[in-house]
Amino acid sequence: MRKDTLVIERAAALLAANEAPGAEVARELLEASKRVDREFLRRVAHLPVRIAVPYERVAPLRLRRIGLLLEGSHRVLANWREGRRLREAFPAGELESRLLDVLQLYAEETQALSHSVRLPALFAGARDRLARALARAMSDAAGPLAHEAARLIASHKSS
Secondary structure, three states: OHHHHHHHHHHHHHHHOOOOOOHHHHHHHHHHHHHHHHHHHHHOOOOOOEEOOOHHHHHHHHHHHHHHHHHHHHHHHHHHHOOOOHHHHOOOOHHHHHHHHHHHHHHHHHHHHHOOEEOOHHHHHHHHHHHHHHHHHHHHHHHHHHHHHHHHHHHOOOO
């Protein structure tokens, strides 16, 4: 949640400065997300598990997700600043498509991160099964969730 907050706050700062989001900002936010990861890892260092984030797998997924959230947040905030409704920020179908992309990237990142948790060998198989089940559940829920969210936004009178 903290990582997404950083993205939304940066979108607002860019809008306030009349600047557009771009690839360089997304890369800066990726680096900021790694700092959030390091803070988290320091807080859980006392636990009997080891976590080594596989950035070679995670970073491309996270960067794509950050780019989508950054551009989408910037667009939504620009609309609100101009007194337009949320549903006017995206052409028909685009909001659902973007939400689906973001949710699927979350699922892929979760799957990639599952391999970063180092448990005693006795629990490794359970970890892998649980990670696959979680990723599958997230992927299965992504489409209906994106569809329902987009439908609610499109039909809401004050959005």
